[in-house]
Amino acid sequence: MASIPYDLGGRSVRFTSNALSSGGVFFRALRRNRAGLIGFIGLMIYAVWILIAPRLIPFDDNVRLDQIASPPGSRLMLVTRADDAARYTTLDDLQGRTVGVLGNTSGEAMVEPYEEQGAFTVETERFSNGRGIPDLLEMLAEGEVDAIILFSDSVKEYLTSNTDAGQNEQFANLTVANAALGPPYLLGTDTQGRDIFSHIIHGGTTLIATALAAGLMSTLIAVMLGSLAALLGGVVDNALTAFANLVLTIPSFPLLVVLASLIRLDNPLLLALLIAALSWPVLMRAVRSQVLSLRERDYVEAAFALDLGLRHIVLREILPNMMSFVAINFIFAVTKAMYDQVGLIFLGMVPINDYTWGVMLYFGRSRGTLFSPDSASMVLSPVLAIAMFQVSLVLFARSLEEMFDPRLRTAKSPGT
DSSP states (O other): OTHHHHHHHHHHHHHHHHHHHHHHHHHHHHHHOHHHHHHHHHHHHHHHHHHTHHHHSOOOOOOOGGGTTOOTTBOEEEEEEGGGTTTOSSGGGGTTSEEEEETTSHHHHHHHHHHHHTSSEEEEEOOGGGTHHHHHHHHHHTTSSSEEEEEHHHHIIIIISOOOHHHHHHTTTEEEEETTSSOOBTTOBOTTSOBHHHHHHHTTHHHHHHHHHHHHHHHHHHHHHHHHHHHHOHHHHHHHHHHHHHHHTSOHHHHHHHHHHHSOOOSHHHHHHHHHHTTOHHHHHHHHHHHHHHTTSHHHHHHHHTTOOHHHIIIIIIGGGGHHHHHHHHHHHHHHHHHHHHHHHHTTOSOOOSOOHHHHHHHHHHTTGGGOGGGTHHHHHHHHHHHHHHHHHHHHHHHHHHHHOHHHHHHHSTTO
């Protein structure tokens, strides 16, 4: 009985030693492969992006009528009469004064704490399809309020680039006292005046998780069926190969669109399962070829002769020798799954339950932002986020290949 804990302890030591050795090989491979290192860093950034950043940056779901489809860098500004520009540069300078804002805008939210404390009086003007902005400017020009808070697009439209001669004369005495009153919208705002940056932060979690789940399921299906077909042979091999060939003859994405129209894909796991069910045949055929080759090796034949069982042969003798091939194909499966998801969302075939990067593309197309330079960020931001994730995956795959293939490590080692 005393030998059991000793044996368990030995296994624990060996497991820790093997893990540290594998980790050392992995990071040495990263140092030698700059492209792989860049890919690894990129994936770590995305991991922080989707796991931590959404907890720190809240999702912006507040509709703001005065800042619809604004370009990157847009922000709230403080407007006063020219004579007061030097005195009133912050809200703290307006103690005991009257400040004008538009209702249901970020300006109204900004002055709310000051109003509750009684620091100054707030005059709220209704937006009224944009007519509230000149009314607010007129109140400032006539001295009814001491300052107003406007969004940068409104300032540009009515003060700096106004083509109406009458309004130019009426508002000639007004100026921007503080052009950086509010924080900038780094990526601009969408067609409802919401912060695109917050949507980019929150939009990748569900999309990437679903792609990883679909890639994992399709890879497992392919490895399992390919290994069984090669090892069992005969009727099983013929049946599985014929079924894989049948699935390959059907264009996967058009079939996915048809199935999405028949099945309500309101669950990310169900969507991942559907994508995986149509993505395994190519890898299954490749795995079958790999296993047929490995089956002829002496150590595999010895495992069969010792009757170690199919599970042991697949998991301990065959799979470790094609891990590099499987891992790289898993990455490509994740890439395909993400594109399939985005394609379905872009076509409106998936219910919009989460505001993902694909949903941003869908709304960007359906609301015409493709034709507006100021709001192009709503489309370009998710496209770049998806593209950089895919590039990081592919670059990281190169390091995985080197880590799993001793011949590549030997070829790149110093002095060879």
